[in-house]
Amino acid sequence: MSSRSPSVAQPHNSPEVPAGPLASRPLYLQARDLLLRRIVDGTWKPGGYLPSEPQLALDLGVSIGTIRKAMEDLVGQGLLERQHGRGTQVVPHSSDRSRFRFLRFVHGDGRPLRPVAHVLAAATARADARDRAALGLGAGAKVLVLLRTRSEDGVPLIYERIALPAEPFAALNAEPGTDMLEEIYVLYQARCGQTVARARDTIATDRASPAIAEALGCPPETPLLLVCRVAVALTGAPIEYRQSWTAALAYRSDLD
Amino acid sequence: MSSRSPSVAQPHNSPEVPAGPLASRPLYLQARDLLLRRIVDGTWKPGGYLPSEPQLALDLGVSIGTIRKAMEDLVGQGLLERQHGRGTQVVPHSSDRSRFRFLRFVHGDGRPLRPVAHVLAAATARADARDRAALGLGAGAKVLVLLRTRSEDGVPLIYERIALPAEPFAALNAEPGTDMLEEIYVLYQARCGQTVARARDTIATDRASPAIAEALGCPPETPLLLVCRVAVALTGAPIEYRQSWTAALAYRSDLD
DNA sequence: GAGTGGTCTAGACCACCCA
DNA sequence: GGGTGGTCTAGACCACTCA
CATH class of the missing domain: 1.10.10.10 (Winged helix-like DNA-binding domain superfamily/Winged helix DNA-binding domain)
Structure with missing residues (x-):
């Protein structure tokens, strides 16, 4: 041999x-x-x-x-x-031990965050230009769009829009008005068979739109931190385009 | 044996x-x-x-x-x-091939940045509370503080304050008014024998102080992206506390 | 062609987990 | 006590670099 x-x-x-x-x-x-x-x-x-x-x-x-x-x-x-x-x-993937330890939200003083996610809306829609670019989709492609807030002690701290390719994520079953107790990557895996392998984050500033201002309880045009994430599957295909807005939090890379 | x-x-x-x-x-x-x-x-x-x-x-x-x-x-x-x-x-450490490929500034459209650094001021001063916390220094400790801008095509895009423990960095010799052609970690290594092993970045929003507004050519109170970095040496000791403010740029983690 | 790192193997012994 | 991964060794052969 x-x-x-x-x-x-x-x-x-x-x-x-x-x-x-x-x-x-x-x-x-x-x-x-x-x-x-x-x-x-x-x-x-x-x-x-x-x-x-x-x-x-x-x-x-x-x-x-x-x-x-x-x-x-x-x-x-x-x-x-x-x-x-x-x-x-x-x-x-587990709530406690995500593969993404390297970049995460923290409080201004450095304390780690333990947020609960609340689904505001979940609907299939035509992908917009940025969704298509991020996910590598064609012109008429459809995406499942989730809008949610992530709160700690009942205070909404993060507003998120998540776009997923419609086809493999049809089984996600995110109900508007419900809380997501699981880390969402656990759901991708358990319900849709999609495993996130790694992600690229791009961080910029933005201002609160009326919808975001209402969700976060801040005045419109408030300066926000905007984190855009493209997550890819084990196969290398992009499967999630996520935008996260926050007024009060910082974003941190782990030291090693 | x-x-x-x-x-x-x-x-x-x-x-x-x-x-x-x-x-x-x-x-x-x-x-x-x-x-x-x-x-x-x-x-x-x-x-x-x-x-x-x-x-x-x-x-x-x-x-x-x-x-x-x-x-x-x-x-x-x-x-x-x-x-x-x-x-x-x-x-x-080289200008082209830094050990820190994982987090870097990019233009809003994703283009990589090729900035030139210009030293505004360099002076030894008493470390403030945040310097001491970041660098693990005692009450009366001194730090070398560098203020600089980083520009592309003559346009200042980043304003930076860098605090270094005074003792090992006395030999740095950064002259106000000059350009730094080398990546600064190359200078740490070549002039001071200090090798940066890794770093932790914390990203938040801030507003332009008068000094920053003047340096970046934007109105005071403009919302900015603020990246705070603590870099540690091979020995594990923190050796650099850096704050970088930018109005126009984004910050990105490399995919993989 | 001499020297370097890259791949691959085979086998020994140890430390840990669990029934 | 039986099975698992962890460490360590010795040696073969290959592929690359440079003189």
Whole structure:
């Protein structure tokens, strides 16, 4: 099995062939992609455990060291979590332990925020130009638009507009007037099978529109912080365009 | 050499001793810290090359695999850069390739910024309360305060106040009225021997003070984006507290 | 062609979790 | 006690860089 054609990529070429066009791709990358594919397609569910290293090594026809290197990559991306003595788990999005620790809202004095989300509206609509640009959609595409506030101790601190591609998110079932107790990325995953892999945030200033002013209880034209986020799925496709407005909060990158 | 006391940590204990209080710390972590120490103390200068893996393995009395694991950690932190066939280099801060690719100013339309910095003032002063809190200084401590603007095509876009602990930065030699052609972290490193390892940014809104309004050419009380950064050295000690105000720009996290 | 890092393997031993 | 991941080693072969 030490010829360069393990079951990871090719069925089994003859040893003389100097390796096909893609055969030279490192085994651990092939293994990583295969693991990733099985996470994406749900073979291993979020919260579930992978087979053990020796088992995977046997299955893929590579050595344990190669499996470990593939896993380390996925652990670094925050997709897998290894627990000594227990096994390797597909990381679930959870309210407490989101993959997005690096950028978050905080109070002006640095205290972390524990907001509750309240859905103001949820409707399917034609995507506007910015939605289409952010989500890579065509001209007539439809999006599911959520408007919500996020409050702490009953005080609305953040006003959010979230645009999602209509098709994969039809099952989201966000009811206007209800509170969302779960972190929304948990819902994407549980109800729509969409796992957010990473996100890019752009932060700017804006002024309160009448609707935002009413929702946040501030005068119109109040200067606000506006955070625009594009979140992408494991496949690399953008799946969320989110705008968050806040008057009282700051936004922070974690130190390491 | 397969007993648990390589030259990395202990000189050479007798094999029977069940390992000292710290002896159980994994070898690759000990090796990593030793490499880090030599980077910090300047044994290997930024831009310079480390000895080869076999050489280091021999020096530290561990296997190449252990050295590699230590290096991978430092590569992940952005301190080392490996080049196939050439060697392993201590990453220098450079104008083009800063270690802080993850958060940066951009134009409103997303174009990257290429600003030139102009020093307005540079003076040693008593640290104010926020400086002391950010830099972990005591009551009477002194800081070097730089005021500067950053312009593109002659248009001032960012106003900055930078506070640095007076002692290690006495050699900075920033002359009021001059332009800083180098990325400032290059100067910290070259003139003061201070290497910035990472930073935490907090982003909020503010309004233009008279001084800022004049520097940026906007009316007083204009709403601004305010980015506060605390940068820490390789040792973990905070060495820079920076406030950046801008009216026209956005701030962005890189995707990945 | 000599030297460097990159990939891959095989196997030993340890530390942790759980039944 | 059996299984899991964590550390560590030794060595083979490949790919890249530079003289």
